Amino acid sequence: MRVGLDYRPATVAPQSGIGRQVRALEQALLARAGTELLRFSEAPLDHPQRDSAFCPAWPGPLEGLQRPQVRWRFEARFLPQALREQSVDLYIATANMGLPLSRKPAGQRWVLVLHDLFQLTEQNHHRSRLKALAYRVIDTLSIAWSVWRADRVWCPSQFSASETGRLFPFARRKVRVLPNLVVPVALPDEASRPADVPPRYWLAVGTREPRKNMPLFLRCWQAAREQSADVPALLLVGHPQDVPAEWRELDGLHWRQGLDDAQLHSLYAHAECLWQPSYAEGFGLPVVEALGHGTPVALAQGSALDEVAPADSPRFNAHDADDMQCCMLALAKHPLPRSPALSQWAERYAPAGYRQHLEDLLQELAS
Known part of the structure; x- marks a missing residue:
């Protein structure tokens, strides 16, 4: 054929x-x-x-x-x-x-x-x-x-x-x-850790379309950091021009662009948590990629995100700032452990x- x-x-x-x-x-x-x-x-x-x-x-x-x-x-x-x-x-x-x-x-x-x-x-x-x-x-x-x-x-x-x-x-x-x-990418543990990232950081991938919900997510993250010193720095894979000017240079916010597969997966592998605040996703590729490294994920309710992560993954209302911020504060105080069970979940893809x-x-x- x-x-x-x-x-x-x-x-x-x-x-x-x-x-x-x-x-x-x-x-x-x-x-x-x-x-x-x-x-x-x-x-x-x-x-x-x-x-x-x-x-x-x-x-x-x-x-x-x-x-x-x-x-x-x-x-x-x-x-x-x-x-x-x-x-x-x-x-x-x-x-x-x-x-x-x-x-x-x-x-x-x-x-x-x-x-x-x-x-x-x-x-x-x-x-x-x-x-x-x-x-x-x-x-x-x-x-x-x-x-x-x-x-x-x-x-x-x-x-x-x-x-x-x-x-x-x-x-x-x-x-x-x-x-x-979603192809698994095996990385050496400490040897693959990027040298220029904070000891603790949360990760989010994708900023361009409004449905990625980045302005609200950044506002909630900043408010959570003002309430608790436990809230980690945030690495955003995207371009600063995709968000309003007032959110581009927040203290503790680190931008990344133009990453190859190895660099992106290195960020997944060492993140404390991947956040996916989109209110509309057709699949949610970063979620499965992060899970493949045993990295916990926190994600918005609805759309295809309901399908691509374990049922017990933390979830929040994408349009409710209070709910999103409460989820951040809870995970900052009690971070989820990395788990082989998350990698096993991702194997279905x-x-x-x-x-x-x-x-x-x-x-x-x-x-």
Whole structure:
């Protein structure tokens, strides 16, 4: 079977959550017997990705592949013909949309990987209200087209699957759950500890979108530190420009950007606790990654976060400052221990389980 994979997310942002999942799907397909993997992407003319992927003859901008005119040119002008020329049996779109804007050739199957629907249900980060409205309309049409044309829609959580069925009732029968792959990363204990982190620190990963809830989280953390000297320093993996100016340079706040996998996992491995205050998540990759190192997590109630951590993990109301702050004070006074049981929980998202889920879905599609 010749499988085409939309590799654009991994070309543009290989370390992003979606980029890592595209690479995970790539590795699982490469390891599958009887499967030939073909990558389809855009890239600048001198980009090394062109050595391993089918790309349009024109140069693709790494910054701005999500722009409607760039996507249309790829999905309408390049992709349909390229899939026919390469005799692709199955094409997998990997970024919530992106199936070809054409009629589907006889015998060819299309799958949409739909991570979440927050482009349609949440306020997203844009420079202006007009741009936000334009993207909302375009994203709605693009996602609806791909959901309609897909033979199957794969979601990483039951939450995302349910949201897909709620917004697109016609698609309920073809929605399936393919939990994300979270690869364990083993690190030497003390040798891997970053030299420039406080002895005790809490960790949070992701700041860009409003749904990450960072302004409220930082306000609660600062208030908790004013009440108790037990509250640790905070390491935030993200960019200071993603939060209002008054929260960017708080005492005890440390920013990190541009980390590779080893550096990020080193922070997970030595954090006292990972905090995930998002009020909307389609999966919650940092939660499972931290649990894989035996690191306790504290997370907001609701969305997919209800699925990705043990039931006894501390939880709080993402919109209730008092509840969030009380949780912080409690964990500062009585930190949770690191536990092998947390690592065992995370193993359900390890490669063996992911590949079996994928195999079951591919077999169902073939039959």
